[in-house]
Amino acid sequence: MSKPVSPKSVQPKCSQCRKNPVSAQYRPFCSKRCADVDLNKWLSEGYAIPGAPADVADEVPGQEMSEDD
Numbered sequence: 001m002s003k004p005v006s007p008k009s010v011q012p013k014c015s016q017c018r019k020n021p022v023s024a025q026y027r028p029f030c031s032k033r034c035a036d037v038d039l040n041k042w043l044s045e046g047y048a049i050p051g052a053p054a055d056v057a058d059e060v061p062g063q064e065m066s067e068d069d
Contacts, residue, residue: 011020014030016037021030029035041047 016034
């Protein structure tokens with residue numbers, strides 16, 4: 001039977017380049033560059049949760065259409 005690994009000895013890898021982080025400043029990333037790459041993916045909708053497409057309503061709730069529009 002193998003020994004359990006203590007949490008202190010497990011170092012997470014950078015989620016972008018898979019390198020070991022050298023400082024805790026940009027953790028869980030290894031550098032500002034990798035953190036910025038990840039942020040860009042979020043902002044450009046590079047990450048998505050799979051699921052059924054959302055229905056887009058033609059009208060905004062709470063606004064009523066009138067004959068003048």
